[in-house]
Amino acid sequence: MIELLQNLGKNTRTGFTKLGRGTFFLLQIISGILSVLPRPRLLLNQMYSVGVLSFLIITISGLFVGMVLGLQGYYILSDFGAEETLGVMVAASLVRELGPVVSALLFAGRAGSALTAEIGLMKATEQLSGMEMMAVDPIKRIISPRFLAGLLSMPLLAALFSAVGIIGGQMVGSGLLGVDExxxxxxxxxxxxxxxxIINGVIKSIVFGFVASWIALFEGYDAIPTSEGVSRATTRTVVNSAFSILGLDFILTALMFGDN
Amino acid sequence: MQHTSTQDTFVGLFVASGIVGLFFLALQVSNLSSFTEHDSYTVTARFENSGGLKVKSPVSSAGVKIGKVSAISFDPKTYESVVQLSIDKQYNTLPDDTTASVFTAGLLGEQYVNLEAGGSDEYLKDGGKIEITQSAIILEKALGQFLFKSAEEKK
Structure with a gap:
């Protein structure tokens, strides 16, 4: 019993310590962002690996999500003779919720896990400490460009997801099922x-991009520098990102759409 | 060097397509293109009952949307609903004896304010009042009256 209480206390304390380290890390990243701006090449390389490489999974998922929404929406709406409102249903659910949330979850799985594994391996192979030895700040050189790339890519990816989804819904709705275009x-x-x-959806996606990149980078930076530690950190990235994204989505939705 | 320049192209394509997506959402999906915030003037109309009218409900005349409802409040002295209509400035020649009525688009559609022009020579100005109004038809009320009437006839 006592042991149980001790463990509880220990876990709570390590949890809070980790949160504190994460917050400190975030402040370091943000102060490092300014030094990224004179070196756009670093940012561009990361935009490639974070944004461009996520492009395909985001657009294809968006297309299928939109097509499924078109099908399901049509079956439900045709019961009420309201097939014409299919467009509203597809667009509202994509722009408000599914666009930002699903693309953020995919982003955490596709780009976030890769970031954690990359940073964690850099730490395990002592590349980060090597940089420090050469008086290169790894936060400014490695972490901040990746963070900024995630922050910039996420709203673009979410907008693409919604746009492609709406087109997919239209393809199924008016191409297959005969809703008037x-x-x-x-x-x-x-x-x-x-x-x-639209604006609220974009704000959501920026918040999710912020949180997903922060978690991915922190888990990588904080990983135990062994192969097992890195693999655990990668898992934690996906799990924690998903939790934070869905939790934050509830809070943001309540704040944004609460009054009508 | 070849590698970096193709990478740049891809990043450029990615950013461009993201921005195209945003523009698509703004122009094709939302109401930004159809109703931008023109200069408008506000007139007030008092209804006995404004029904399911909401802020942002359309204001139309002869079937054309000319503005929107900007505020709805309850007057505790006269027990009326005070509805502020903001009307596009280009339609500033509405006579001051215009009638405002709350209609429903279709049987179950959303409610809107319909303005029917009168014959006066004076025009409505910013802050003006529409004197003649017609309340929303409450479906339950009309149904109740109808049922009551048919029961009465059967006797």
């Missing part, structure tokens, strides 16, 4: 608000 777009335009829906 004009009604699909005009109902959508009449009911989706730029400020309330």
């Amino acid at each position: 004009g009604a699909y777009w005009s109902q959508m335009q009449a009911n989706i608000d730029f400020q309330d829906d």
